[in-house]
Amino acid sequence: MKPSRVALGRWTATLWLALPLALLPCASTAGAPATDAAPQQGGAVQITRAELLSVPGTGYSAPPRRIEDAGLPREGWQTVDLPRTAARELVPTPAGSVRTVTDWYRIDLSGLAPPARQPLLLYLPRWKTLGRIAVYGDGVLLYQSQGSAVHNGYNHPLLLPLNAAANTPSPASVLIRVDRLPSSGSGFSTVWVGGEGSLSWRYLLRQLLQVQLPFMGSAAFLAVGAFAFAVWLGKRRESLYLLFFAISAMAFLRMLHYFVSGDYLLVSDEWFEWITVASLLWLIILIHLFLQRLHQQPSRWLTRLSVGLALACSMATLPHVSRAIPSLYLFTPLLNLAVLPVTVLIFAVNLRKALRAKFPEGRLVAGWAVLALAFTSYDGLLQNNLVSPESVYTSPYAIISLFFIFSYIMFQRYTGAFAEVARLNKGLAQRLQAREAELEQSYQRLRVIENEQMLGAERRRLMQDMHDGLGSSLISAIRSVEQGAMSGTEISGVLKGCMDDLKLAIDSMESVDADLLLLLATLRFRLAPRIESAGVALRWEVQPVPALSWLDPGGALHILRIMQECVANVLRHTRATIIRFSTATDGHGVCVVIEDNGAGFAVEEALRRSGRGLRNQQRRALAIGGTVRWESGSGGTRFTLWLPLHHGEGADSKTMSAA
Known part of the structure; x- marks a missing residue:
């Protein structure tokens, strides 16, 4: 492969490796804090303060149609700053009689002027917890989440109209109801209110960063993996293609929870969460096997250890099998934390061997490993509500970067194989040409030898024939003449016969073409x-x-x-x-x-x-x-x-x- 093409491929892979870092400022711009109810460009207002009332409950309940039916007290409301987080418990405590908590966020919009000739919209960049959300305007239910309380679309931003149509009164107050588990914690971002022109781009940008790009990246990864699987079916010895397909499938399963919600799940919450956790474990092992295949220095002890831990964890967390973990989604942060040291060990061992073996793309993989660990650690903080909920999950971009890096490596191997075949064919052609030249020289030598042998044989044949025929006749004629036993006529006949013998011998040397x-x-x-x-x-x-x-x-x-x-x-x-x-x-x-x-x-x-x-x-x-x-x-x-x-x-x- 030409050096310019190699440099271009490495530059492209590095660009995609740095893409998440370039997108993070965009996400921050889409939800950056501002002053309390301060007007922004385009007339949008960011709400950074609200009143909060937390009410204990005995389980998930459907939101009432009107606020009056909820029987909320007038006292007990607390003013809180937005965004607001409640830390998640790594080891959930027994719930006792309190099984759920309902958080009511009250926002006063009476001082806001509605946008002219267009509906007033409410934009919520993120809410995250194990529960459901409902939005009320002036005490009337406007929106409620559907489906699963666990995979509830927490990664999807929320944009909804507060008044039914343009030139209609907008609500003076908004109440947002979040029904959640106590041990799951919660994250609630700032709230934006404004017209469509000022909020739609913010919503679309966050939807792109949080949902659409992860989906497109994982789908592209899976599609290329399917192509690699088809290549492997034709070349069973090339296990890299099979590993690439397996990695793409595990990455797709791992990233499902970022862009699906409970409305679209075909399996139960327990099985979906188990798929999410197990796919991460096996994704790490497949990456380990892929790297081993590249640097050709296997670590059997590490492979056995990681596969054993993955099998044990997968079997222990199977839904309806282990009673030690009644709710896997409550223990997911703890499991992710336990997997982190093993992941660091696997990456450290493989990177050391890759650099020792002078693996060409070793530095690129090393850079990705450092970035992936940093992104995973950051997502762990975001998952446990230890950083602002307005941040973006970065693990999907680490996987997308992995897709481009591994695709680049596979492309290098694929084109390198063609280049090697071309080189071998060229060498074979040169050797064949040299061999043909040697054979031609040998053939020419054999022809010379054969011609010499043929000429020698023909010479001996003619000598023998002339000796036996013409020579014998001449000797007999000479003796007869010397003895006077032949007349002139007889001598003439003998000489004519000798002349015929000579002419026939000469004629036999002419080509008669069979x-x-x-x-x-x-x-x-x-x-x-x-x-x-x-x-x-x-x-x-x-x-x-x-x-x-x-x-x-x-x-x-x-x-x-x-x-x-x-x-x-x-x-x-x-x-x-x-x-x-x-x-x-x-x-x-x-x-x-x-x-x-x-x-x-x-x-x-x-x-x-x-x-x-x-x-x-x-x-x-x-x-x-x-x-x-x-x-x-x-x-x-x-x-x-x-x-x-x-x-x-x-x-x-x-x-x-x-x-």
Whole structure:
């Protein structure tokens, strides 16, 4: 991968890592404290003080339709500053007879001028507790939360109209009823009152920061995780893709409680809270396994310890299984606090090994780990009402940052794999090219050696043939001349025969392209004058025959010598007047037939006397995989040379015989 692309990827991951820090000032601007009922830009008023009345109860109850039905006392109201928090108990105490507390917040709006030609809106950035909320205007119920009292949309800001329509009187006072558990504590932000133009952007910004961005980030994480799972199905050895998918699924389950409310739950509060807690435990373990897979230095003891603790905690907190924890959502802060040291240990061990192994993205993961621990600690304070409830939960942004960092790492691995394949292919191509060059050199050397061997063999063949044929004839002629045993005519005949031998030897060196007819035509051209000068008529009845794939100069010379010997025997011994050449084709070869009308001879006796000419014909035919056969009688002699179409085909079935 190019360095510029790597730098761009790291810069993008770092930007998303720092995104939560950049968004926190926006959240603070959306709900920053101001003076008591002080007008803001656009006519919005931020209420920073209210009257509070806390009434003990015996359980959750539906809000009355009118305030008169609640029977609230006139005395006992206390002025409190907003935002207001009540600390949450880490270890819930027995409730006794008081099972719930109802907080009534009374806000006086009589001194506010309603916005012109538009409804008056009430904006509540956050209320958080285990309970429900209801809003009254001039003693009449205007709004009440629905569904679960535990997952009640605590992370959703509230924006509602106080008067039904424009140009209608706005209420002089607002009462907000919060029905909650005593041990759960509570957080109640400042209240904003104003027109739509001055409050809608604040509401939309907080809705974006608290709900929509976490939802979009977790959904994108899960979608990319599903793609990674599909990749893993095709590459089972790459466990990183499976771990990435598992992390995305656990992160989605963990972040559900930030953007869902009780109206949309498909499971009970107990099971939903168990999923929220268990998903955090297994998310930490999956991140641990993912980091181990990256730096290739496993810590088996740490893996066993963390998996054992996660299993024990998951089993102990199963709804309707353990009676030691009757209400898991009351003990969630304590469980989160207990998980924190294990998380710090896991991250510390993995970061140390990643830096030791010089893991390229180790610093990026280290920065995320520090930021994630800081964000988780801050969210723990916010969950336990130890900081202003107008703050934003930052853990979702830590998980979104994890998504971008891990996606960047997976992208690096994915593109790195392609780059490695390209590098290997390039190296393989270079090695293949070098090997081809070596093979080409070897082939050229072999061709040179083969040509030298072929030339040597051809030279030896010609030398042997000229020695046995032309040389022998010349030596015999010389001895006869020296002894005076031959006449001039006989010497001329011998010399003509030697000349024919020389011409045939030269003709055999010409390329005939496996064409037997061309070879026979050459034989006719060389021997026809000699045959006609002997007073013998030549009948040429040669028909087209298939090509002989094995025919080379050596084989051609053998065929020419066999034919030459046969013609010489006819002219020398039979006193024939006609000689006929013909060809035919059988199943596996071709036949060349020479017939004459001269006096026949006893073939078996001639072979038994070891006639050199006949034996040479047999030897040459055997050398090229063929056979010879003589059929002789009073009416003449028929000589047949059988030649195979391909070497090794049908030669064994033919025998050299005589009749």
